[in-house]
Amino acid sequence: MIFSEPRFLLFFLLVFTAYWSLPTNMLRKHLLLGASLYFYGSWDWKFLGLIVGCATVDFVASLKIQAARERGEKGKAWLFASLTYDLGTLGFFKYYDFFAGSIGEGLRGLGLPVSDLTLGIVLPVGISFFTFQAMSYTIDVYRGQLKAVRSYPDFLLFVTFFPQLVAGPIVRASDFLFQLDEKRTFAKVDVHLALGQFLSGFIKKAVIADMIAGPADLVFKDPSAYTAGSIWIAVFCYSIQIYCDFSGYSDMAIGTARLLGYELCPNFRFPYLATSITDFWRRWHLSLSTWLRDYLYITLGGNRGGRWFTHRNLMLTMLLGGLWHGAGWNFVVWGAIHGVALVVHKEWVRRVGEGKLPFVSRLLTLYTVLLAWIFFRAADFTTSWTMAKAWLWWESPGTTDVTLWSPVPEWGLLARCGALLTPLLLLHVLTSMNTHLRLRRVLPAWLVTLLFGVISALALAFMPIEARPFIYFQF
Amino acid sequence: MLRRLLHITLFLIGLVCTSGWILSIDSMPFWSWTRNKLGHLDKEIDRYDTLFLGSSRMHYALMPDVFDRRMAELGAPTRSYNLALSGQRPHDVDEILQWLLARGPKQVKRVVIELCCWELDYREGDWMAVQEVEMRTARSFVPRFRTILAGRAGWQEKVSLSFHHVVHTLVNVLRIGQGARIVDDLLARARGDGYGMVYPPVAEGYYCIDETPLEHWQRVHREFVAAPTLPLEAIAGKVKNIAPDWLAGTFRSEILRAEAAALQAAGIETVFVVLPEITWGFFGRAQVASIRDLRVMELDHPQEQRPIFELDLWWDPSHLCRKGAERFSSYFAERLREFESLPPGELPKPRLVADQPPTLAAQWAEGAPTLGLQASGLPFVGKVEVQVGAQMVDGPAGDPMALRIAQPSLATMELARTGLATAAGSLDAAALPKQAPLFVQLSVSVDGKVVAVSDPVRVEPR
Numbered sequence: 046m047i048f049s050e051p052r053f054l055l056f057f058l059l060v061f062t063a064y065w066s067l068p069t070n071m072l073r074k075h076l077l078l079g080a081s082l083y084f085y086g087s088w089d090w091k092f093l094g095l096i097v098g099c100a101t102v103d104f105v106a107s108l109k110i111q112a113a114r115e116r117g118e119k120g121k122a123w124l125f126a127s128l129t130y131d132l133g134t135l136g137f138f139k140y141y142d143f144f145a146g147s148i149g150e151g152l153r154g155l156g157l158p159v160s161d162l163t164l165g166i167v168l169p170v171g172i173s174f175f176t177f178q179a180m181s182y183t184i185d186v187y188r189g190q191l192k193a194v195r196s197y198p199d200f201l202l203f204v205t206f207f208p209q210l211v212a213g214p215i216v217r218a219s220d221f222l223f224q225l226d227e228k229r230t231f232a233k234v235d236v237h238l239a240l241g242q243f244l245s246g247f248i249k250k251a252v253i254a255d256m257i258a259g260p261a262d263l264v265f266k267d268p269s270a271y272t273a274g275s276i277w278i279a280v281f282c283y284s285i286q287i288y289c290d291f292s293g294y295s296d297m298a299i300g301t302a303r304l305l306g307y308e309l310c311p312n313f314r315f316p317y318l319a320t321s322i323t324d325f326w327r328r329w330h331l332s333l334s335t336w337l338r339d340y341l342y343i344t345l346g347g348n349r350g351g352r353w354f355t356h357r358n359l360m361l362t363m364l365l366g367g368l369w370h371g372a373g374w375n376f377v378v379w380g381a382i383h384g385v386a387l388v389v390h391k392e393w394v395r396r397v398g399e400g401k402l403p404f405v406s407r408l409l410t411l412y413t414v415l416l417a418w419i420f421f422r423a424a425d426f427t428t429s430w431t432m433a434k435a436w437l438w439w440e441s442p443g444t445t446d447v448t449l450w451s452p453v454p455e456w457g458l459l460a461r462c463g464a465l466l467t468p469l470l471l472l473h474v475l476t477s478m479n480t481h482l483r484l485r486r487v488l489p490a491w492l493v494t495l496l497f498g499v500i501s502a503l504a505l506a507f508m509p510i511e512a513r514p515f516i517y518f519q520f
Numbered sequence: 521m522l523r524r525l526l527h528i529t530l531f532l533i534g535l536v537c538t539s540g541w542i543l544s545i546d547s548m549p550f551w552s553w554t555r556n557k558l559g560h561l562d563k564e565i566d567r568y569d570t571l572f573l574g575s576s577r578m579h580y581a582l583m584p585d586v587f588d589r590r591m592a593e594l595g596a597p598t599r600s601y602n603l604a605l606s607g608q609r610p611h612d613v614d615e616i617l618q619w620l621l622a623r624g625p626k627q628v629k630r631v632v633i634e635l636c637c638w639e640l641d642y643r644e645g646d647w648m649a650v651q652e653v654e655m656r657t658a659r660s661f662v663p664r665f666r667t668i669l670a671g672r673a674g675w676q677e678k679v680s681l682s683f684h685h686v687v688h689t690l691v692n693v694l695r696i697g698q699g700a701r702i703v704d705d706l707l708a709r710a711r712g713d714g715y716g717m718v719y720p721p722v723a724e725g726y727y728c729i730d731e732t733p734l735e736h737w738q739r740v741h742r743e744f745v746a747a748p749t750l751p752l753e754a755i756a757g758k759v760k761n762i763a764p765d766w767l768a769g770t771f772r773s774e775i776l777r778a779e780a781a782a783l784q785a786a787g788i789e790t791v792f793v794v795l796p797e798i799t800w801g802f803f804g805r806a807q808v809a810s811i812r813d814l815r816v817m818e819l820d821h822p823q824e825q826r827p828i829f830e831l832d833l834w835w836d837p838s839h840l841c842r843k844g845a846e847r848f849s850s851y852f853a854e855r856l857r858e859f860e861s862l863p864p865g866e867l868p869k870p871r872l873v874a875d876q877p878p879t880l881a882a883q884w885a886e887g888a889p890t891l892g893l894q895a896s897g898l899p900f901v902g903k904v905e906v907q908v909g910a911q912m913v914d915g916p917a918g919d920p921m922a923l924r925i926a927q928p929s930l931a932t933m934e935l936a937r938t939g940l941a942t943a944a945g946s947l948d949a950a951a952l953p954k955q956a957p958l959f960v961q962l963s964v965s966v967d968g969k970v971v972a973v974s975d976p977v978r979v980e981p982r
Contacts, residue, residue, distance in 0.1 A: 051687065051696075236527075256700065494527045498534020506542055507699035 048250070048297040056084070057301065064305060065231045074225060077206070077305065078198055084207035085171075092169040095134065100204040102130045103179040104197055107186040111193035120187065127183040131176045139173065142166050143372030171210055173369055177336055179204050182218040184340055191219055199225045208301040214312040214332035221307070229306035237485055237493055239303035244500060246296025251508035254289035257282045260447050265422055268431045268442060275447035276435035283422050284415050288316065291330070319410050320403050322386040323394075337366050356391070360384040375420050375429060382417040539694045546695065546702045547709070550619075552651050554605055557721050558619065561603060566627045570600035571620070572725075573613050574634025577795045578604030581840045583849040584724035590853035598630075602725030610636050610772065611664050612655040617779055621786055630789045632856075633779065635808065635816065656689040663775060664689075670772075729835045730842045740836040751798045751837055752940045755822045755829060758800060759900045759940070773811045780814055791856065793817045796828050796848070798837040812865050817855060823900040824870030827851055847875075872899040872964075873972045874941075880906070880962040880974040884949075884982050891947040891979065895935055895962050899972050902964040904935040904943040908952065912959045912976050921970045925961050935962070955981055 047053060060080045067073045086093045106127035113120030145162035152159040182203070185191035194200050203221055264271050264279030271279070295312035302309045312331050319325035326334045342362040348355040360381070367380020416436055423429040434440040485493055543549075550558055561568075572582050584600040591598045603616065613633060620628075656664070668681045695702065721727075729737060744751065780790040794808055796819045808816055822829040828851055833844030840848055858868035874897055881894045893906055907929040915922030930952055935943035952958060958981075962974040 051691070491527070491530055494530040495534040498531040498536075499538045500534075501531075502535045502538035502542065502694065503699070505694050505696045506539075506702070507697075509697050 048247070048294065048301070056080075057304075061304060070228055073229075074198065074202055078202045081202065081205040081207040081210060085205060085210055088170045089167075095138075095169055095172070096175055096205060097201065099131060099134060099176060099179050100201045101197075103127050103183050103204075104194075104200045106130075107183050107193040108195070110183065110186050114189065124183060124187045128180060131180045131183075135172055135176045138166055138169055140368075140372045147374075174215055175204055175210065177333075177369075178215050178218075181215070181336060181340060185218060191222075194218075194222055196225075206302070206307070208298040208305070208307075209309055214295055214298065214310050215336050216309055216332070220310055224307050231306075234304060234306055236304070237490065237497075238482070239300045240497055241300070241482065241485070242296050242303065243300030244497060244504065246293040246298075246300060247508075248293070248500075248504050249289035249296065250293030252504055254286045254293060255509045256507070257289075258286050261286055261422070264447050265424070265428065265432070268428055268435070270443035270445045271441075271447055272444060273435040273439045273441040275445065276432050276442075278447055280415050280419060280432065280436060284317070284418050287418065287422075288313070317411055317414070318407065319414075320400070320406050321394075322383065322390050322410055322413060325410055325414060326383075326387070333366070333369070337362050337369075341365060352395075356388045359387050359391070363387065370421070375423060375426070378426075378429070379417050379421040382413070382420065386413050386417075535694075542695045542699070542702065543693070545706065546698070548705050549657075549692075550654050551698065551701055552654055554616075554651070554654065557603055557605060557725055558616070560721050560725075561601060561620075562623070564601075565623060565625050568599050568601040569627050569629045570598045570632065571628055571630070572600065572602045572604050572632045572634075573608075573616060574604040574632075574793075574795070575608045575613075575636060576604070576606035577797065577838055577840075578602065578634045579606050579725075579727060580729040580835070581795065581845050581848050582852065583726045583845050585726075586846055586849035587853050590850040591857070594853060594857045596857060600724065602723075604634065604725070607651050609655075610775070611660055611667065612651070614663075614775060614779060615655045615657060615660060617782070618659070621782055625786070625788070628788055630791065631783055632791045632793055635776075635792050635794045652684075653688045653692050656685070656692045658689070658693050661685075661689050663772070667772060726845065728842045728845070729839050737835070737839075744834065744836045748831060751831055751834070754799050754837065755900065756940050758798075758821070759823045773814075776811060776814055789860075791815050791817060791859070793852075794820045796820050796822075796825055796840075798822075798829070798834060812867075815859075815864055817859050818867065819852075819855065821870070823872060825851075826872055826899055827875045829900070830874060872901065872966065874899070878941075878962055878964065878972055878974045880960060880977050882960045882977050882979045884979070885946070889948065889950040889952075889982065891949045891958075891960075893933075893935060893945050893947060893960065893962075895943040895974070896941060898937075898941045898943060899964050899966075900940055902966040902971055904937065904962065904964050905932060906935055906945065906947070906960055906962050907932050908947065909959050909961075910953060910956060912978075921963075921973055923961055923963060923970075923973060924976050925959055930958070949982075957981060 060076070064073050064076055067076060082093060082097075085096060106123045109123040110120035113123065142163040142165065145164070149159050149162040182191070182200075186193045194203075199222065202225065203216070203218060206216070206221070209216055260275075261279045261283040264275055265283070268276055268279070292313040299309045299311070310332055314328040314331070316325055316329035319328050342358055345358040345361060346354060347358060350358075361384075363380040363384030364377055365380070367376040367378070367383070370376045370379070416433065419432045419436060420429045423432060431442050435442065484496065488496070548555065548559065548562065561571075570587075572578050572584075579602065582600075582602045582604070584602050587600050588598050603620075605612075605616075608616070613636075617631070617633075620631075664685055665682065668678055668685060671678070671681075673681065691697075732738070776792065780792075783790045792811075792814055794816065808818060819825050819828070828840075828844065828848050833840055833847055835841040835844070855868055862868065876897055878895055878897045878899075883892045883894075884890070885892055891908075895904060895906075898904060907923060907925045908931040909925035909927075909929045911926040912924050913926045915924050931947060931949075933945055933947055935945040937943045949958075958979040959976050960979055961976040963970050964972040
């Protein structure tokens with residue numbers, strides 16, 4: 046069940062109606078918990094045990110840590126147990142096959158007769174998100190930044206809360222748990238704001254991302270047939286696709302949560318307008334980047350050591366961040382590119398200073414980010430390298446122009462590209478600028494509602510009939 | 521509360537009005553392979569005076585060029601187009617008809633519509649198939665619902681069908697996912713290209729099933745050829761009018777009447793046709809009889825439509841192969857000419873005989889004065905008799921049913937049917953002349969009237 050499917054809209058309508066019909070906060074929380082478990086179980090009910098298990102272990106461990114702290118101890122063993130369980134689960138389901146396959150290949154490369162070590166493990170949807178979310182809670186309790194919650198249903202709801210369950214934002218317990226105790230009424234819900242955000246996300250995902258995916262899919266499948274221009278277009282298309290797909294999901298998640306009276310943290314802030322790669326990570330997938338900063342980079346020592354120590358920490362954080370996205374060497378390379386770029390930028394700032402040549406800096410940042418997307422998206426290194434050469438040196442591996450918008454075949458590639466991309470870019474800008482908020486300031490409420498109806502009809506018409514799964518579901 | 525309701529209403533008004541506007545600019549609302557045939561017809565509608573509508577059975581059965589040629593030979597030249605589409609159900613055909621009428625066809629004089637059970641509205645396991653969605657309009661919402669309710673499915677299935685129906689209609693009415701296609705269409709129209717993505721149909725809308733690359737059809741054909749006794753048994757069952765109970769589906773005669781009236785108002789003649797099929801169709805004959813005043817041609821009685829029930833004309837129990845389509849198209853033209861000359865409610869005379877006359881083989885048994893007789897290619901009904909004579913004579917000119925055995929004959933015997941179109945028997949020839957050749961001829965009679973005769977066979981002396 047994904048947010049842009051009619052099935053979800055029906056599911057949410059039922060939950061929303063039932064939720065606000067219930068008289069007490071307690072009942073509403075129980076309903077949300079049931080709905081969240083159903084939502085997750087609708088992918089594969091067999092994995093329900095996994096998420097419930099993860100939540101249970103962290104709940105118990107945090108209580109034990111809390112008790113230990115009250116006794117004046119640290120409760121390190123319980124933290125260790127919790128992290129072992131979470132990372133073990135994540136490692137087994139997400140990385141076992143990757144490492145076993147890589148080791149097997151390496152040994153076979155050395156001429157050793159090794160049979161296939163992989164197990165063909167199915168990746169439970171959203172595992173990277175909910176394990177990170179649960180882990181952060183236990184660490185916060187261990188660090189004394191948070192008191193352990195005593196209500197198991199509340200904690201289970203925090204881990205399984207369906208709007209952000211499968212693709213984030215990665216919610217911090219400190220931002221969410223207190224909301225569970227707040228008395229909420231529908232009158233307090235800003236429906237325009239929530240609906241507008243949901244609609245923005247819906248347009249980004251269902252209209253822009255899914256429509257623009259076609260040319261990218263085509264070229265990434267076999268770039269050797271295409272011209273350098275086509276490869277550039279494909280990289281641009283993918284960049285827009287992944288941004289709109291992921292930020293669209295986040296917007297829908299935030300909008301959905303708002304309709305239920307909950308606030309989730311923002312996840313994107315115009316990342317492609319970043320002035321530097323460091324700035325990019327302050328704008329892209331904020332909940333992950335801050336998680337990595339707080340729980341990995343700082344744990345590794347952050348910038349408390351010397352220059353090279355800081356660079357090492359940055360590289361390690363980005364490499365692991367890459368690996369978090371997927372069990373594949375391409376993600377490691379993607380992380381490495383970002384790591385190197387961050388190190389180079391740090392050195393640049395140290396030597397030259399910050400904020401010089403902002404326009405050039407923006408372009409260079411975008412160019413680097415898009416180069417990294419090639420490795421992120423391509424199926425193998427041959428594909429990545431072919432595309433990277435076109436991206437870096439305008440080297441055309443083939444002579445075909447990518448098919449863009451078939452009804453105007455007589456137009457040149459650039460014109461077709463413009464005709465396709467211009468409206469999508471405009472939409473992208475409009476939705477990303479929170480236009481619905483601006484509209485609300487200048488138009489009467491009734492007209493905004495009417496406009497929402499009009500925009501909904503247009504968005505439904507321009508979404509593809511078959512919804513594509515969100516890209517970040519695979520992580 | 522009132523304020524909330526007002527906002528919900530405003531939201532819905534915005535949604536519905538915008539969808540309505542999108543609907544109004546979408547002049548080619550079909551987006552499956554349906555577009556191929558309709559897109560062509562949209563451009564060339566004034567070229568045709570006869571249109572055929574229906575399902576895959578019509579789609580693969582009617583060759584417009586053969587039909588037109590035969591009609592011309594019969595003195596009523598036509599220019600026809602096969603508008604039938606694989607997977608079309610009666611409600612879908614109704615939608616196509618409405619689309620056609622909305623175009624105000626000037627040259628079309630006759631529309632032939634295949635009759636089919638309305639209960640077949642859904643394809644099992646085909647949730648969100650394009651054809652499931654594209655045909656569901658606001659106009660057909662209630663009629664389709666009534667069909668679901670009138671069907672014989674259990675309540676659980678009815679609930680499921682109703683849910684699918686509501687969702688599919690919503691998806692189509694809101695034009696979900698069709699914006700890009702509508703823009704493409706508008707651009708193509710503006711350029712004067714007709715509708716985008718239309719592959720012009722070959723052979724005036726006829727598609728040859730023999731050339732299908734689809735594995736489904738290949739498999740069905742292999743199964744059909746592998747077990748020839750099964751279709752023969754099925755035809756035998758139909759001849760005996762043994763219809764399984766479960767085949768009596770719902771029959772929405774009021775919609776058929778409305779279709780006929782709408783066409784008549786546009787100056788177009790309607791002919792409904794029950795197409796031939798080896799297995800049973802999906803409704804009882806009594807139901808067809810109840811709407812006979814609507815001009816219904818029934819071509820699914822094997823005994824009465826003998827020329828199109830040879831097994832080598834069929835690809836599978838429901839679809840004709842190329843050879844069958846050729847035969848059927850010509851045959852249909854002949855039947856249509858006969859049919860249209862009759863007053864409403866009357867039916868053309870049955871054709872009990874295949875195109876080729878029955879064949880008879882006679883052979884002496886070894887060591888016994890017995891003549892073994894084998895007949896094949898027989899009409900599916902009738903008494904099979906053999907006459908033996910010493911001489912052969914010329915029959916009266918122009919009477920193909922005349923016997924050519926000199927009378928009085930030396931012997932007569934009735935052959936026992938051994939299969940649907942075969943019969944056999946043994947004649948004790950002890951009393952027959954031994955030195956001279958004998959002549960044997962077979963005749964088949966229904967109610968005392970000869971309907972088929974074989975060529976005489978000469979049997980050499982023992």
